[in-house]
Amino acid sequence: MATPLPAAAGAILPFPARHSPAPLLLSPPHLAGGEADRVRETLEAGWLAPAGPTPLAFEAVLGTITGHTAVLATASGTAALHLGYRVLGVLPGDEVWAPSMTFVATVAPAVQMGAVPRFLDVAGTGWTMDPGLLAEELSKAARRGRLPRVVVPVDLYGQCCDLDAIVAACDRWGVPVMVDSAAALGATQRGGRHAGRGARLAAYSFNGNKIVTAGGGGALAGEDAALVARARQLAGQAKEAWPHYEHETTGYTYGLSSVLAAVGLAQLPALAARVARRREIFARYVAGLADLPGIGFIAEPAWGRANRWLTVVTIDPGPFGMDREGVRRVLQAAGVESRPAWKPLHLQPAFRDAPQAGGATAAALFELGLCLPSGTGMTEGDQARVIDLIRSCARP
Numbered sequence: 001m002a003t004p005l006p007a008a009a010g011a012i013l014p015f016p017a018r019h020s021p022a023p024l025l026l027s028p029p030h031l032a033g034g035e036a037d038r039v040r041e042t043l044e045a046g047w048l049a050p051a052g053p054t055p056l057a058f059e060a061v062l063g064t065i066t067g068h069t070a071v072l073a074t075a076s077g078t079a080a081l082h083l084g085y086r087v088l089g090v091l092p093g094d095e096v097w098a099p100s101m102t103f104v105a106t107v108a109p110a111v112q113m114g115a116v117p118r119f120l121d122v123a124g125t126g127w128t129m130d131p132g133l134l135a136e137e138l139s140k141a142a143r144r145g146r147l148p149r150v151v152v153p154v155d156l157y158g159q160c161c162d163l164d165a166i167v168a169a170c171d172r173w174g175v176p177v178m179v180d181s182a183a184a185l186g187a188t189q190r191g192g193r194h195a196g197r198g199a200r201l202a203a204y205s206f207n208g209n210k211i212v213t214a215g216g217g218g219a220l221a222g223e224d225a226a227l228v229a230r231a232r233q234l235a236g237q238a239k240e241a242w243p244h245y246e247h248e249t250t251g252y253t254y255g256l257s258s259v260l261a262a263v264g265l266a267q268l269p270a271l272a273a274r275v276a277r278r279r280e281i282f283a284r285y286v287a288g289l290a291d292l293p294g295i296g297f298i299a300e301p302a303w304g305r306a307n308r309w310l311t312v313v314t315i316d317p318g319p320f321g322m323d324r325e326g327v328r329r330v331l332q333a334a335g336v337e338s339r340p341a342w343k344p345l346h347l348q349p350a351f352r353d354a355p356q357a358g359g360a361t362a363a364a365l366f367e368l369g370l371c372l373p374s375g376t377g378m379t380e381g382d383q384a385r386v387i388d389l390i391r392s393c394a395r396p
């Protein structure tokens with residue numbers, strides 16, 4: 001006999017009341033205003049699945065913003081990276097090189113495919129992959145006869161890596177570059193080119209915490225239309241062009257749903273304003289904290305303009321008088337979310353056997369770095385409170 005469903009299952013549950021006072025979060029989603037209208041439009045036109053005009057429109061707008069000629073909307077940034085690893089031909093045992101200072105998603109799909117990650121230290125200015133170290137390591141790898149299948153630099157916290165130098169180092173050995181620009185939408189590099197331009201492939205994320213969001217989503221983009229078309233086929237369960245289901249390989253359900261694409265379409269026009277606001281938030285933190293001994297910020301390298309997705313402050317406990325964990329706890333007790341900078345991947349238990357090149361810079365940045373609330377919906381009063389709380393931690 002079937003058990004009846006509990007009454008609530010069929011009812012629309014009320015949303016829980018908001019916290020009072022609301023905690024100040026690191027980077028919550030910020031509505032642009034047109035989301036509900038765009039979702040209604042796509043639903044009324046009969047489009048719900050990851051198909052039809054809405055994801056295509058999202059891809060077109062993203063192409064205009066970034067300058068990429070081939071764009072595939074995906075279910076997440078991680079899915080975009082996974083598809084990138086597939087179309088670049090990563091096989092079990094292949095090496096995939098990434099900076100140590102990044103989020104686990106940069107390499108997770110490759111590791112799940114059986115690849116071996118090798119973690120390279122970052123440069124102290126900008127905290128991104130060190131092209132000099134990369135060039136040295138590539139020469140050594142060539143001598144070993146084991147070049148990486150792909151090098152995956154990261155645009156860290158919305159600041160572009162030195163992609164031109166990285167691509168030049170890799171071109172010498174014919175190694176493709178896929179850049180993890182997940183958090184860098186709206187950031188630019190040399191010549192004003194958008195983050196991710198110049199690599200073979202670039203991955204973007206529209207996760208809820210990013211500078212603009214689809215509520216979840218991503219994109220894989222580049223100039224090679226055939227490569228991106230191959231990723232598109234894999235994203236749709238690797239169906240061949242037959243009336244019946246024919247598969248020469250296996251794929252994924254990695255398309256972006258029309259509903260989420262509609263949310264993304266409403267958000268993308270706000271990107272420039274969101275970058276301006278995040279940069280303003282960064283500048284305000286610098287103005288409010290930089291005079292304190294032991295406090296530092298990620299410098300903006302000459303080659304790019306960051307979107308300042310998250311402001312990261314470095315706190316040197318000697319001169320400052322408290323370590324970053326102490327400051328984090330003070331903020332947490334006051335209802336303010338902050339987070340240590342990425343724990344370097346070469347220090348993660350999941351990758352304890354992975355080869356590495358250097359790592360001292362990344363390890364030091366993890367010890368000192370704290371990400372501060374940087375959401376564009378934050379008020380000036382909210383930010384003044386964060387600054388006052390941090391100032392209260394400093395040695396008098």
Ligand SMILES: *Cc1c(COP(=O)(O)O)cnc(C)c1O
Nearest residue numbers: 076077078103105182183205207
């Ligand atoms: C957010 C992020 C990802 C993952 O994107 P999802 O859309 O959450 O899968 C990957 N790399 C970096 C650096 C990120 O910040």
